[in-house]
Amino acid sequence: MTFDSNILSNFSTTNKRLIARIISTVESGNEISIQILKLLYSKTGNAFRIGITGPPGAGKSTITNQITKHFLSLGKSVAIIAVDPTSPFSGGALLGDRVRMNDIGMLDNVYIRSVATRGSLGGLSQKAIDIADVLDAAGFDYIIFETVGVGQSELDIAKIAHTTIVTLVPESGDAIQAMKAGLMEIADLFVINKCDRPEASKAFSSLQSSLQLRNFSSSDWQPPIIKTSAISNIGITELVKSIFEHRKYCSNNPNCLKNRIEYTKERIITIISELVKKEMFTNNLVVTNETIEEVISGNLSPYILAEQILSNYKSNFINNDNSNNSLH
């Protein structure tokens, strides 16, 4: 199987049909998808990637909608990747929401894609990051990931984003408590949405005190807290301003680069372990059901079996190597 690389000459933000086709191939995770990703990669590196996360109902989609409109007004193009099962972009919410959101989806400079398939090769976050590479290569200026701030996949995506926005609502008082641990570290900006509600200033002070406990040094980025009412477009200009400030801060900051290197390493290691998995399936280095049943019944440790399979995998490779030196 090969892929006609000429197709990519027509690849641009406005050719939505081709984008959709390529993303579907990438989602499938087959051999061609890796060829495409390799081919496209040289065109990436220009898009600015924003992660928006927070609990369901915090208004992440409305904020995404509003900042998208703001970027459009600056003449920029925007791609949205919805990895949130409760997001109207991914079709999870009520019909009214979905209709309201999709008004931007029809515009030329906007592309919306939801990611739900957990393919055999790679988890949800790896797929979302691959899709972002496709959209980056297509030429989008901004890529927004919308995720629910809980699982590992969501944290992985937050790491890969240049700027991560954590969205909370005033009444999520205990939610703030609960999620602080995981979300505090990944937030570059906090948004308290629905700020017209009475509890807003209490939520603001509570979050501010938590942040003060973190003892930032003077050269550290200190995550600002922005109050918005996204549905009325209140606070969006300030939010976009903060995104630009964080972007500028990171453009020449050694800590930001260090983090980016770490996350990229993690991504590469994940790809390697997926490649190993794939080779094992291709070479039928899988075990019989009888052996697996030994594991289920407690007779054979999964760690011992894993080591045996890995050792077989290596022997298999050595045998191939001895019989076929062209591999080197």
Place this chain on the structure above:
Amino acid sequence: MTFDSNILSNFSTTNKRLIARIISTVESGNEISIQILKLLYSKTGNAFRIGITGPPGAGKSTITNQITKHFLSLGKSVAIIAVDPTSPFSGGALLGDRVRMNDIGMLDNVYIRSVATRGSLGGLSQKAIDIADVLDAAGFDYIIFETVGVGQSELDIAKIAHTTIVTLVPESGDAIQAMKAGLMEIADLFVINKCDRPEASKAFSSLQSSLQLRNFSSSDWQPPIIKTSAISNIGITELVKSIFEHRKYCSNNPNCLKNRIEYTKERIITIISELVKKEMFTNNLVVTNETIEEVISGNLSPYILAEQILSNYKSNFINNDNSNNSLH
């Protein structure tokens, strides 16, 4: 580094200090931890594993609390693994909750552990499953995993459980819509908690209609929907009865065994890819920051780099093999 295996002769449900020490070692994911897991494995396979998942605030901890008390009244021992950042067991919620919940934590036949560390070796779910093996080997009759029903880790844990309970609250009408996709497939039992609330019967009918769309065959397990008010202990006896019925159904059902084989295979493949990752770090088959920066700037595809590293890993192994035949 070796581990004094005599220590395991004192290993039992009541030796909580030793359990805690072993779990901490397992959480660290070091070389000893794999030795311990291998050593303990022959003692596993007796505990019945229950997963409880659902949105934050659905009352998962209260249900866990009540079914634990029920099992205790039958003379059984129970271990609880909290992987939910909002669970009072994991210390995520308000103080009042935590105090209320911990009344069972002091009992001899109960062990509560929260899992939060995402170690370098293995994700959150792998850690939780390893910890369950430790508790199984210690001799607990029941192991309850409490998770938030969203991310990939949580779905992995649901798969490894013998019986998975999905908990919803009446007013989570759209939450039901939103989460149906992912949670419908993993639920062996549904609980509508806080059933004294007015929307309860509507939520019940809505869930029932969704289930009817699934066209179960007569031999399939049909997930029952149980209405509870866990805080008042209403519906708990019925819930435990349904758990026992599902356990009995699965004890001689080929589909349950088939699923269990699939999940165990997935677990082994995950362990293998973690072993490969670990070997790569040990053998310094990692790349320079300069190479990673090439990836960040879009000049080098992460897929191409991953293939190069994997190929180096194999050559390295072949070289070792040629110079040291004792490896075979």
